[in-house]
Amino acid sequence: MRGGTRLFKVMMDNVESRGIEVRLETAAERLITDAGRVTGLAAGGNSIEARGGVVLACGGFEASADMQAQYWQEKPVLPGAYLGNTGDGIRMAQAAGADLWHMWHYHGTYGFRHPDADEFPYGIRLHRLPD
Ligand SMILES: Cc1cc2nc3c(=O)[nH]c(=O)nc-3n(C[C@H](O)[C@H](O)[C@H](O)COP(=O)(O)OP(=O)(O)OC[C@H]3O[C@@H](n4cnc5c(N)ncnc54)[C@H](O)[C@@H]3O)c2cc1C
Numbered sequence: 001m002r003g004g005t006r007l008f009k010v011m012m013d014n015v016e017s018r019g020i021e022v023r024l025e026t027a028a029e030r031l032i033t034d035a036g037r038v039t040g041l042a043a044g045g046n047s048i049e050a051r052g053g054v055v056l057a058c059g060g061f062e063a064s065a066d067m068q069a070q071y072w073q074e075k076p077v078l079p080g081a082y083l084g085n086t087g088d089g090i091r092m093a094q095a096a097g098a099d100l101w102h103m104w105h106y107h108g109t110y111g112f113r114h115p116d117a118d119e120f121p122y123g124i125r126l127h128r129l130p131d
Helices: 005-017 065-071 088-095
Strands: 028-034 037-043 046-049 111-113 123-125
Antiparallel strands (some): 037 046
16 A cells, blocks of 8 residues: 555544545635634635644745745755645744744755746656656
């Protein structure tokens, strides 16, 4: 079985058995706070109340040219991950008062730019193909 399959089965079983609503194509926009405490999330034009807190799992900022310029020494760096990872969660946490640490470090590798970088704006790794 491919890595991750069991993890996703456990997750889907829990989503179904606990009646958790999944909202696809709904961007998280902002953490809602009350006196410094995170009480909810603004997403897709709605406010969602949080009972125990909000887990931010919006990925990194590898696809944000602005944040690359701000935090990384070498640039530009071509991402190998999802192009929607533009640091939204990091900015939301900052707006709620979070401090940042260790932003300079990333796991990278040598590779190539695709000849048509507009159409295919990813780094192509030498590590293994197909990736
Ligand atoms: C090519 C490659 C190979 C890798 N190989 C390994 C490996 O062998 N072993 C290993 O341990 N790790 C590996 N990694 C790293 C690993 O994949 C990541 O560390 C991990 O996926 C990060 O998980 P995450 O849940 O934090 O974010 P992600 O998996 O990046 O997920 C972030 C999600 O948030 C969504 N999102 C972004 N903004 C918003 C928003 N505003 N609202 C709602 N959703 C949003 C995105 O659509 C995305 O689905 C690899 C990464 C890459 C790119």
